[in-house]
Amino acid sequence: QVQLVESGGGLAQAGGSLRLSCAASGQTFSSYAMGWFRQRPGKEREFVSAISWSGGSTYYAGSVKGRFTISRDNAKNTVYLQMNSLKPEDTALYYCAAKRTVLATLPPQYDYWGQGTQVTVSS
Numbered sequence: 375q376v377q378l379v380e381s382g383g384g385l386a387q388a389g390g391s392l393r394l395s396c397a398a399s400g401q402t403f404s405s406y407a408m409g410w411f412r413q414r415p416g417k418e419r420e421f422v423s424a425i426s427w428s429g430g431s432t433y434y435a436g437s438v439k440g441r442f443t444i445s446r447d448n449a450k451n452t453v454y455l456q457m458n459s460l461k462p463e464d465t466a467l468y469y470c471a472a473k474r475t476v477l478a479t480l481p482p483q484y485d486y487w488g489q490g491t492q493v494t495v496s497s
Contacts, residue, residue: 375486376400376401376485377398377400377486377487378394378397378472378486378487378488379397379467379488379489380394380395380396380468380490381393381397381428381490382395382460382476383491383493384491384493385395385495385496386460386493387495387496388461388462388495388496390460392456392457394410394446394455394457394470395452395454396408396410396455396470397450397452397453398452398453398472399451403445403448403451403472404428404448405427405474406473406474407424407426407473407474407476407477407478408425408444408471408472408473409423409425409453409471409472409473409479409484410453410469410470411468411469411477412466412468412473413467413469414465414466420435421435421479421481422438423442424444424477425436425442425477426476426477427475429446431477432444432484433477435479438457441459441460442455442456442458445457449455449483451463453458453470455468457495460495461475461495462496463479463496465494465495466493467491467492467493469488469489470487470488471486471487472485472486473485473486487497
């Protein structure tokens with residue numbers, strides 16, 4: 375079992391930055407690939423970014439590539455999402471998720487989820 379707690383959300387202006395954190399507890403964090411997803415009102419949960427267990431592989435949705443950076447610190451059991459050049463369309467509830475073995479982009483492929491942290495970007 376893995377417990378995930380997101381933090382770092384809040385209000386930002388367009389063009390600004392936020393850094394999300396996801397702290398994990400429970401089973402060995404370093405054996406899990408981690409992902410960030412977001413859900414906007416009335417929309418389905420969508421993939422944002424993912425990182426392999428070692429941090430050696432990362433993947434981004436086209437809408438955030440070049441603006442967001444995912445990273446992890448296995449010594450701190452934490453994964454991060456640095457969000458730069460924020461846009462109003464980035465406004466959403468952001469979730470982190472964990473899955474065994476390789477990284478993936480589909481929500482059903484993930485085993486554990488946090489409760490989410492709200493990001494609101496004003497124009």
